Structures are given as structure tokens and as C-alpha cells.
Amino acid sequence: MEAYIxxxxxxxxxxxxxxxGLNMISGFCGQIxxxxxxxxxTGAYAAALLSISGLPFAASLALGALVAGALGLVVGFATLxxxxxxxxxxxxxxxxxxxxxxxxxxxxxxxFGVAQIPSPLSPLGFAVLAVGGALAMVxxxxxxxxxxxxxxxxxxxxxxxxxxxxxxxxxxxxLWAFVLGTACAGFAGGIYAHVTGLIVPDAFDFIQSVTIxxxxxxxxxxxxxxxxxxxxxLTLMPxxxxxxxxxxLLIYGALLLAVMRWSPSGLAxxxxxxxxxxxxxxx
Amino acid sequence: xxxxxxxxxxVTFGGVHAVRGVDIAVERGELLGLxxxxxxxKTTLVRLLTGAVRADAGTIRFDGHDxxxxxAYARARQGLAMTxxxxxxxxxxxxxxxxxxxxxxxxxxxxxxxxxxxxxxxARRRAGELLERLEITEFAGRGAATLPLGVQKRLEMGRAIAxxxxxxxxxxxxxxxxxxxxxxxxxxIATLNREGLTVVLVEHNLAExxxxxxxxxxxxxxxxLASGAGSEVMRRGDVRAAYLGESRxxxxxxxxxxx
Numbered sequence: 310m311e312a313y314i315x316x317x318x319x320x321x322x323x324x325x326x327x328x329x330g331l332n333m334i335s336g337f338c339g340q341i342x343x344x345x346x347x348x349x350x351t352g353a354y355a356a357a358l359l360s361i362s363g364l365p366f367a368a369s370l371a372l373g374a375l376v377a378g379a380l381g382l383v384v385g386f387a388t389l390x391x392x393x394x395x396x397x398x399x400x401x402x403x404x405x406x407x408x409x410x411x412x413x414x415x416x417x418x419x420x421f422g423v424a425q426i427p428s429p430l431s432p433l434g435f436a437v438l439a440v441g442g443a444l445a446m447v448x449x450x451x452x453x454x455x456x457x458x459x460x461x462x463x464x465x466x467x468x469x470x471x472x473x474x475x476x477x478x479x480x481x482x483x484l485w486a487f488v489l490g491t492a493c494a495g496f497a498g499g500i501y502a503h504v505t506g507l508i509v510p511d512a513f514d515f516i517q518s519v520t521i522x523x524x525x526x527x528x529x530x531x532x533x534x535x536x537x538x539x540x541x542x543l544t545l546m547p548x549x550x551x552x553x554x555x556x557x558l559l560i561y562g563a564l565l566l567a568v569m570r571w572s573p574s575g576l577a578x579x580x581x582x583x584x585x586x587x588x589x590x591x592x
Numbered sequence: 593x594x595x596x597x598x599x600x601x602x603v604t605f606g607g608v609h610a611v612r613g614v615d616i617a618v619e620r621g622e623l624l625g626l627x628x629x630x631x632x633x634k635t636t637l638v639r640l641l642t643g644a645v646r647a648d649a650g651t652i653r654f655d656g657h658d659x660x661x662x663x664a665y666a667r668a669r670q671g672l673a674m675t676x677x678x679x680x681x682x683x684x685x686x687x688x689x690x691x692x693x694x695x696x697x698x699x700x701x702x703x704x705x706x707x708x709x710x711x712x713x714x715a716r717r718r719a720g721e722l723l724e725r726l727e728i729t730e731f732a733g734r735g736a737a738t739l740p741l742g743v744q745k746r747l748e749m750g751r752a753i754a755x756x757x758x759x760x761x762x763x764x765x766x767x768x769x770x771x772x773x774x775x776x777x778x779x780x781i782a783t784l785n786r787e788g789l790t791v792v793l794v795e796h797n798l799a800e801x802x803x804x805x806x807x808x809x810x811x812x813x814x815x816x817l818a819s820g821a822g823s824e825v826m827r828r829g830d831v832r833a834a835y836l837g838e839s840r841x842x843x844x845x846x847x848x849x850x851x
Contacts, residue, residue: 453707455710461693463682464682471680471681473643474674475665475668475755476669476697476700476701477697479665
């Protein structure tokens with residue numbers, strides 16, 4: 310039981326990192342990405358191979374994040390010319406490219422993935438590390454929103470061309486968003502690889518990307534606390550209700566549609582509504 | 593040397609020569625009124641100058657530097673600011689946040705500095721001064737999307753001035769305003785110009801343009817038709833014909849001027 314709880318904590322924290330990273334790209338900077346799992350996978354594979362080759366755990370984690378961020382930079386460059394729907398389709402394509410590539414590479418284990426990844430920490434150790442990492446990303450996310458970069462992201466999300474007339478190099482800011490967000494995913498991937506000891510390509514497929522997007526949208530795109538709540542909720546739901554796990558895609562898809570239709574700002578928007586209602590109602 | 597000098601500027605959209613072989617020089621300190629009937633290419637010319645649209649041919653020099661290939665943000669950093677014909681505020685920001693972001697241009701020019709810094713004080717103070725100047729302080733905390741058009745027009749102007757430009761290109765800032773509002777905004781533009789800011793004013797409100805412009809430039813069918821002092825230019829037969837064509841088009845008698 311204790312092992313189960315600890316693994317739930319780890320996966321919840323990993324999802325928080327993934328969702329917060331995607332939120333930096335799609336929520337803060339307005340660049341829709343449907344290929345976030347590719348960067349999760351990049352971090353996982355990079356960190357796993359480095360650990361197996363004998364690098365210390367901490368260094369593998371850091372390099373995993375770095376490699377994912379570097380790939381994010383490349384993908385960011387490649388997508389600078391596309392916007393909105395086209396960007397969504399392009400990033401989706403990046404996800405498929407990643408899978409297609411990994412599956413065919415013998416040195417990455419092909420379909421069987423990478424096994425016998427060293428496990429340097431106890432289950433409790435991993436839980437502490439994952440929660441610590443998630444909290445650090447919450448802090449980063451909150452800071453980012455308050456910083457001038459966050460303010461520029463808002464402007465880029467609202468009207469890129471108007472932002473550039475104010476002297477803002479919008480391309481560079483979009484690249485920053487991609488690098489920060491994908492590095493977060495890469496860091497989570499590194500932890501994931503070492504927790505499970507085994508990674509296979511399927512763990513980083515399109516469904517994983519959509520699941521991360523669902524956490525962001527359900528929580529409230531652009532809101533750090535909302536996204537945190539969304540990630541925790543969507544981690545727990547399949548555990549609490551068996552049927553959710555059986556119909557995961559169906560339910561996440563329905564949730565996405567429902568949120569976009571009735572509460573576009575997600576849980577964060579609902580919370581704001583409730584706060585306002587409480588404040589305006591006489592005590 | 594002129595502050596801005598464009599030579600033989602041309603651009604084509606889907607077979608239409610929106611701007612064809614335009615030569616234009618903007619002198620330091622002037623308030624150049626750019627007029628012409630609808631479809632004459634005024635907005636396209638402004639967009640060419642700011643970098644929103646790339647020219648097919650021609651060169652643009654700003655303060656001696658060739659900026660023909662420079663992207664819009666680089667031109668803005670060199671001191672070329674603009675307002676849009678159809679207002680484009682950052683809609684989910686307040687009025688004050690819109691102008692503050694522009695006032696923080698020194699920080700936002702360097703992403704790493706922008707990531708590390710959170711202090712809004714200096715930019716907010718500067719924005720506050722500009723809002724005061726534009727007489728829209730009372731709207732400071734309101735969402736930009738909810739503001740009346742007249743205030744949004746001033747917001748655009750505030751945002752443009754906040755980047756401390758040397759040349760301000762205004763694309764129909766008076767359109768949609770009533771007479772009193774238009775006159776007051778025109779007064780403000782004239783004051784900014786007297787304080788040393790060079791201005792190019794694209795505007796259909798001829799009365800206000802003639803009142804404040806120090807020089808007039810008339811465009812018709814993508815080319816410059818005439819340039820000179822307002823009263824002289826408006827006496828010319830070809831200019832009057834171009835405008836008569838415009839007014840006929842306005843009453844539904846066909847628009848010969850567009851070809």
C-alpha cells in the first residue's frame with residue numbers, strides 16, 4: 310500500500326511538471342503544442358542512456374533536461390513560421406516523428422525500449438525528489454508569470470505583430486518558451502526513467518501528449534495553480550475510478566470539449582467565479 | 593539628411609500593385625500629412641516602412657541606416673513607432689499594462705533580463721505619465737478590450753510613444769472619433785510634433801490634417817501624386833480630381849480612381 314501511494318505521488322508530481330512545462334509554452338506564450346510527450350521521452354531516453362553509461366544520477370537528470378530543451382529549441386526554430394492550427398499540427402507531427410525515430414533505432418532498444426536503468430533512490434527518495442522538482446517548477450512558473458518575460462509572453466499570445474512593433478523580438482521569446490517548457494518535460498522524463506527502470510516508446514505517444522494538454526486545459530490554461538490542480542486531478546481520477554482508466558481517452562476527450570465549451574478558463578476560471586460570488590454575497 | 597528616406601518602393605499583392613515606385617522623404621521635425629482616396633496605398637506604405645510588409649523592390653533608409661531588410665522589431669528599436677488603423681491593444685491586459693509593456697522596452701529587448709526582472713515600478717511610472725498626458729488616467733485599470741474606441745486609439749498612441757520613437761507613423765488615429773475627440777487628439781499630435789517628434793499622419797479627416805500638418809503628401813493608386821504645403825497641394829486640379837473621384841465613389845457613382 311505504501312509503495313502504491315509513493316508511486317502515485319511520484320506520477321502526480323511528474324504530471325505536474327509536464328503540465329506546467331506545457332503551460333509555459335501554450336498557456337503563457339500562446340503556442341499550442343500537441344507533441345509535448347516527445348520531449349518527456351527525449352529526457353527519459355537521454356537520462357537513461359547516460360545513467361547506464363555510468364554518469365551520476367544528478368548529472369543524467371540535468372543533461373536529460375538539457376537535451377530535451379535543446380530539441381525544444383530546434384523544434385521551436387522549425388515552427389517559428391507557423392501559427393495556431395498549423396502549429397498544433399506541426400507539433401503533433403514532431404511527436405509522431407519522435408516515436409517513429411525511436412522505434413527504429415537499435416541503440417535505443419527499438420520497440421522494446423531501454424531496460425535495466427539504475428535505480429539510485431528508494432521509493433521514498435524518488436517521491437521526495439519528484440515533489441521537490443514539481444515545487445521548483447511551480448516556483449519557476451509563478452516567477453515567470455510575474456517577470457517581464459511573462460508579460461511579453463502575454464503580449465505575444467494576444468497579438469504577435471503588435472508586440473513586434475514595440476521592439477519585441479517575438480521569435481526569440483517563443484524560443485525561450487519552448488526551451489523552458491521542454492526542459493521541464495525532459496527533467497520529468499529523467500526521473501520517470503529511473504523510477505520505472507524501463508522505458509518503451511509507447512509511454513511517450515500522442516495519447517500522452519493529449520493527456521498532458523487535458524491537464525492544462527482542465528486546470529485552466531495560463532494559470533499555474535489551476536494547471537497544478539488539473540494535473541493532480543487527472544492523475545487521481547483513473548486511480549479512484551476504475552472505469553476512468555478503461556475509458557481514459559474517451560473521458561479526457563469529453564472533458565476537454567466540456568471545459569472548452571462551458572468553462573474555457575478551466576478549474577482556475579471556476580475558482581475565480583466562486584471567489585467573486587462569495588465576495589459579492591452579503592456575509 | 594532626411595530622417596526617413598524610401599526610394600522606388602513597390603509591393604504587389606496578388607497581382608495588385610498596392611504601392612508602385614514610391615519615393616518619400618520625411619524630414620526631421622516635420623508633421624507630414626499623408627492623404628489620398630481609399631485604396632491609394634497609404635496603409636500599405638506605412639506597413640512597408642514599419643516592416644509589417646516586405647517590399648518587392650526599393651530601399652528604405654532610417655537615419656542613414658538601410659533598414660529595407662530589417663524586421664519590424666529591429667525598426668521599432670531604432671526609433672520607428674506606429675499605431676494601427678484598426679486598434680490592436682493586448683486585449684487581456686489593462687490599459688496601464690499595455691503602455692507599461694511598451695515603456696519597458698529596454699528590458700524586453702533582452703529576454704534574459706526580462707526573465708530575471710519582475711520590478712514594474714519604473715515602467716509603470718512612465719506609463720502613468722503618458723496616460724496623464726493622453727488624458728486617459730481614469731481608465732488605467734480597465735481591461736483594454738472593454739474600453740471605448742476613443743480611449744483605445746489613445747492607448748495605441750501611448751504605447752507607440754512609450755518606446756521613445758524618433759518617428760511616429762499614425763495610421764488614421766482620428767477615424768471613428770467624433771469631432772471634439774478628433775480635434776483634441778489632433779491637438780495632442782501637433783503638440784508632440786512641436787516638442788520635436790517627427791510624425792507621419794495618415795488620415796482621412798482632411799480638415800484636421802490641413803490644420804496641423806506642416807506638409808502634405810497625396811497618394812493615388814499606389815503612387816505619390818503631389819507633395820507640398822497644404823493649401824498649395826489642395827489647389828491642384830489633379831488632387832481635387834482624385835478626391836472628387838473618392839466622393840463620387842462614396843455616393844455610389846462608381847470609383848474610377850481605383851482603375
